[in-house]
Amino acid sequence: MVDHMDYHKLERKNRVHKRIATVIVYALLALWAVIVLFPFYWMLLTSVKSYGAYNSEYIPKFYTVSPTLQNYIDAFTSVPLARYFTNTIIFTVVTTAVMLIVITLAAFAFARLEFPGKNMIFVLFLSLMMIPNELVIITNFVTITDWNMRNTFPGLILPSVTSVFYIYLLKENFEQIPDSLYYAAKVDGTSDLKYLLKVMIPMSKPTLVTIAILKVIECWNAYVWPRLITDDEDYYLVSNGIQEIRENGFGRENIPAMMAAVVVISVPLIVLFLLFRNKVMAGVSRGGIKG
């Protein structure tokens, strides 16, 4: 009887301990969530505060009673934000599209075709994966300058339309498609190119979409190369644009308008992420390192 009581007591004690532990875990997780979300909240909040209200707050307020959209209008009228935006969209779409074509052709050759020197060139490709961008960017800068391609879209785009890693990823995917399909198509007299377009690409669509999303994220955030290769505002991408806005736009004190620009720049990728949450996360864990 006594033993029985003790057992119950112990169990209850255990349950209380477990509950306390759970509360602590949730509290810590919530704390980190606040640290992550707070900058986003602050940028949204500041972007709807009026210029006068923001500058009169010596002690910053956590809310605003009279939100305004004036800053968004300013962001599009007093600095060429729309221009930066269009440039970034062109850059992102063209780079991603060209890269998809280049890597699909290469991955197809490695996965499906037989030709002498294939293994040698594949090993060579793989070894290029270890080359950091910082090492080759110097000569690329000189090359593009020599070709008179500064402040042009080809100059921005050309150096980033191949990725050995994505070729590798896609080749692995192509190799999972059963050989029998290929031989059946051959018997029917289908050409290699047609087989690639009609069978392999549709079957590898999930991987292609993942690669495209990762590349879009990379392009949207590109900063270093565009900064080196453009000094004409007409060709700035959003990253350079925001830096330009910070240093010369609006006048240093118009922080609400600056934050409106930051919101406009951040929204597209956040929307893309929320729409393709699982794809983005799976893709990144397969090999996306921010850089």
Next chain:
Amino acid sequence: MEKKKISFQSLKGWLYLLPAILFLGFFMVYPLIDVFVYSFEEGYNSASQTYFGIGGYNYSYVLHDNYFLQAVKNTFLLVVITVPLSTGLALLISVGLSSIKPLRNLFQTVYFLPYVTNTLAVGLVFMILFKKTAYTDGLINLVITWFGGSAVDFIDGPYWAKMFVLCFYTIWVVMPFKILILTSALASVNQQYYNAARVDGTSKLRIFMKITLPMISPMLFYLIITGFIGAFKAYSDAVALFGTNLNAAKMNTIVGYVYDMLYGDSGGYPSYASAAAIILFAIVLTITCINLLVSKKNVHY
């Protein structure tokens, strides 16, 4: 006949590879050789494309340049502070995440947000949060004064304050990737090990040290290695916080030094830039090799 077919077939393979080979050749293989050539050409003039001689002068110039030494110091501090802190914190959060069920997806989504934001843009938000101006002390300083401290300018103020913001922002930026990798590593640990340990009455801490940690150690080391490499290449975080003139702010990084030598007000010296880039690559390579040696001893595959 048969032979002709084979040669056409082999040509076709190379034809499919041609675009990739051209792009990689122009923008990767050639530059890779060229960067070494540049780094040994002394007194290279980019306008006339001439140089005086071959030798190690560029390296010696870079190694004696105070801006470079400052950049090396900043970069090492950044690496030593952020890599262990972010990896540890990510491990803590991932363990917490895997122990709960409700709200887990929501937390995971929120934690991933910094990955999909533009580093330059959100850096501006951090700047206004930490900056002290004539109009306002800024939000962080407000919080500091609540706790009885005195306001500091984190953006234009003392060195340690600037370093603190840079580390804080860097950690904020790199956390999503680490949390993602560690939560999926934790999820892939075979549940049977835990059940067996529970039957034996093993304590939670012991289970973590003896089962969880060894099981996820390959992923943990992967994160540490990529973390080191990434932190050594830090640059845009610093630009976002302190502006493009990092030398004046004494906040430059090695990569920043390379770009400043190449372009901008202090630019036009591809030789110095190349030498600095090769020094950086040598440092990263050395650290990665040390990491791999250490991991061989401690990682259980």
